[in-house]
Amino acid sequence: xxxxxxxxxxxxxxxxxxxxxxxxxxxxxxxxxxxxxxxxxxxxxxxxxxxxxxxxxxxxxxxxxxxxxxxxxxxxxxxxxxxxxxxxxxxxxxxxxxxxxxxxxxxxxxxxxxxxxxxxxxxxxxxxxxxxxxxx
Numbered sequence: 001x002x003x004x005x006x007x008x009x010x011x012x013x014x015x016x017x018x019x020x021x022x023x024x025x026x027x028x029x030x031x032x033x034x035x036x037x038x039x040x041x042x043x044x045x046x047x048x049x050x051x052x053x054x055x056x057x058x059x060x061x062x063x064x065x066x067x068x069x070x071x072x073x074x075x076x077x078x079x080x081x082x083x084x085x086x087x088x089x090x091x092x093x094x095x096x097x098x099x100x101x102x103x104x105x106x107x108x109x110x111x112x113x114x115x116x117x118x119x120x121x122x123x124x125x126x127x128x129x130x131x132x133x134x135x136x
Contacts, residue, residue: 003111005029008105008107009075010104011103011132012046012129012131012132013043013062013131013132013133014128014129014130014131015034015038015039015068015111015128015129015131016128017033017034017038017066017111017126017127018033018077018124018125019031019113019123019124019125019126019127020123020124021054021056021120021121021123021124022124024113025120026058026062026115026119026120026122026123027063027115027119027122028062028115028116028118028119029114029115030109030112030113030114030115031111031112031113031114031115032112033110033111033113033127034108034110034111035124036110037108037109037110038109038110038111039068039105039108039109039111039129040105040108040133041105041106041107041109042104042105042106042133042134043104043105043131043132043133043134044102044103044104044131044132044134045068045074045092045095045102045104045105045129045130045131046095046097046100046102046130046131046132047073047075047095047096047129047130048093048095048125048127048128048129049090049092049093049128050066050084050090050091050092050093050125050126050128051076051089051090051091051126051128052084052085052087052088052089052090052091052123052124052125052127053088053122053124053125053126054086054122054123054124054125055080055085055086055088055091055123056085056086056088056120056122056123056125057080057120057121057122057123058080058082058119058120058121059118059119059121060081060117060118060119061081061117061118062080062115062116062117062118062119062120063078063079063080063087063115063116063117064077064078064079064080064113064115064116064120064123065077065078065113065114065116065133066093066112066113066127067111067112067114068103068105068107068109068110068111068112068129069103069104069105069106071114072114073093073094073095073103074094074103074106074111074129075091075093075094076094076097076126077114077116080120082097082099083118085123085125091130093099093127093129095129098106099103101115104112111129113127
């Protein structure tokens with residue numbers, strides 16, 4: 001039977017963003033991983049993962065977080081000397097396909113990495129997010 005509820009059906013979307021020290025550098029501050037908004041206003045981010053290809057390093061005690069809507073909403077700030085940044089492989093993100101952890105955008109958004117405390121000296125990772133565009 002076709003859906004007849006209040007919202008039109010919408011398909012699940014996937015977006016990928018990449019951080020690569022060789023391309024993006026590692027200065028303290030926000031690093032735009034998508035160069036333009038890729039997640040529309042009103043979208044609900046259901047979950048995803050980070051795939052670390054090259055461990056993130058720093059000459060100091062740097063932290064890295066990943067955000068879309070607000071600080072650390074995808075990956076909370078964590079020291080590069082520990083999880084999830086210090087080893088390669090697939091890592092968890094904050095939204096884990098449950099209502100309480102999903103993130104809803106209030107405007108079209110980019111995926112951003114935030115470097116704090118000290119600059120980065122190496123690293124490469126992908127951020128893959130699954131979201132549903134929601135009607136106004």
